[in-house]
Amino acid sequence: MNAVVPIPERSRWVTGRSHLRCDLIWPDERVAVEYDSTLCHTGAERIAEDAARKDALEALGFTVVTATWKQVENYQEYNRFAKALAKHLGTRARPVCSEYPARQLALRRELLG
Structure with missing residues (x-):
C-alpha cells in the first residue's frame, strides 16, 4: 500500500518526477490500483493530476x-x-471456505460501519 514506484531517469520526461506513489501495486505483474475517493479526488485540478499520474504509470508499462x-x-x-x-x-x-460470503459481509460491516 502506498508503494513508491521509482521512475528511471530516462523516463522522467513523462512526469518530471523521480517517483510516483501508488495506493496498491503488484510490481511483478505491472498492475497498480488507484483509489479515487470522493473526498480527495474531485475538482478539475485534482482530476487532471490523477490523470497525469495514471498516464505516467501506463507509460512505464503498468496497467492502472x-x-x-x-x-x-x-x-x-x-x-x-x-x-x-x-x-x-x-x-x-476464489473463496477458500464455505463461510466466505458471511465473513466477507461481516468484515465489510466492521470496516465501513
Whole structure:
C-alpha cells in the first residue's frame, strides 16, 4: 500500500518526477490500483493530476485499475472490481471456505460501519 514506484531517469520526461506513489501495486505483474475517493479526488485540478499520474504509470508499462467509493461501498460492485483486478493479475478471486460470503459481509460491516 502506498508503494513508491521509482521512475528511471530516462523516463522522467513523462512526469518530471523521480517517483510516483501508488495506493496498491503488484510490481511483478505491472498492475497498480488507484483509489479515487470522493473526498480527495474531485475538482478539475485534482482530476487532471490523477490523470497525469495514471498516464505516467501506463507509460512505464503498468496497467492502472481505478477503484471508486461506489465500488468499495457497494457489495456487488466490490466483487466485480475484485474479479476484474484478479483478471489483470492473471488469477481468479476464489473463496477458500464455505463461510466466505458471511465473513466477507461481516468484515465489510466492521470496516465501513
